[in-house]
Amino acid sequence: MLNTLKRIAKDLLAITWIRRTYEVVNRVVLETFGASRVLVWLYYVISFVTFNREQAAVLRGRRDYYRNKHRDRPTHVELRRNVHRIEKGLTMRPRRPVFARDYITETIEFYEDAVRQVQTSPGTMEPSEMEWAHDVLTEYFRVVDHADETVAAALARFERAGHDAEFTGKVPYPKKTLSEVGYDQLHELAMQRRSVRWFDQRPVPRELMDKALLLARQAPTACNRLPYEFRVFDEPEMVRTVANIPFGTAGYADNIPSIVVVIGKLESYFSPRDRHAIYVDSSLAAMSFLLALETLGLSSSIINWPDFEPLERKMQKTLGLKTTDRVVMLIAVGYSHSEGLVPFSQKKELDTFRRFNELA
Helix, strand or coil, rough: CCCCCCCCCHHHHHHHHHHHHHHHHHHHHHHHHHHHHHHHHHHHHHHHHHHHHHHHHHHHHHHHHHHHHCCCCCCCHHHHHHHHHHHHHHHCCCCCCCCCCCCCHHHHHHHHHHHHHHHHHHCCCHHHHHHHHHHHHHHHHHHHHCCCCCHHHHHHHHHCCCCCCCCCCCCCCCCCCCCCCHHHHHHHHHCCCCCCEECCCCEEECCHHHHHHHHHHCCCHHHHHCCCEEEEEHHHHHHHHHCCCCCCHCCCCCHCCEEEEEEHHHHHHHHHHHHHHHHHHHHHHHHHHHCCCCCCCCCCEEECCCCEEEHHHHHHHHHHHCEEEEEEEEEEEEEEECCCCCCCCCCCCHHHCCCHHHHC
């Protein structure tokens, strides 16, 4: 017994020594290479694998953006972006007599491609997107000054496009400012939502999942692109396969009734400056999704997804993802078990993370 205890103590000392040595070496390397941007660049040249998948995804996403521009698709991201830019111009006060001049011709080109698809391949494009584009452009040409040559030429092309559609009113409108949902109710809902890791084994009705997703899509998104997908798995064997891929499900992966993989679509962007938008937009949608689930009696848990190449490869192969698809997070969904507990999760105090009017 004494020998066993001595051996355990020796092993613990060895582990402590290894950990401390690793930390010292890490600090020396990071202090050295983190001292300037040139040294940072050199560090990542040496360890290029760290961000190689991200770099490949961004570059191929840009490539696919241009490849897709003249392909038939259910939704045209470039048309969505420009139509939303026009919507923002319509809401400006005071509104200029001529606006969107720099990109109205490009927008009409995108619109012509969409009209061609609707006419030659009926049913392949989202009707609601086409209605919205038609209505916003109709409103734009109603209020803008036609004396401008660029605007006049764009109007002529818009009319020649031949999309005979009724105006459905999908244009900017006065915002409702009073809500029947008060702050106290919203606060109660936010406090009620906690990460659940022990679920009842009842299946999650798909109609409830869809209701939550309808609310999720209303979250803010840059230029109305919605550059994400929610891949839902509710077949038990598939759920177990997907749930066991990330690190963060240890101990409860086989207890999850449904799992959602949130995927960012980098093919939605023509510039690397927007590479972060898939994470922002999909996270906003995910939070709305979680709160919606809570109102429907369902519980959830966010499963972290680190950028770790072996797991990235496994998830890509399992889900058949493209290089331009980036997993943002996973979400476990189900009915919480009556005997399950949730962490208290004390949050930071307000003064710790809030600042007013501080400049450098």
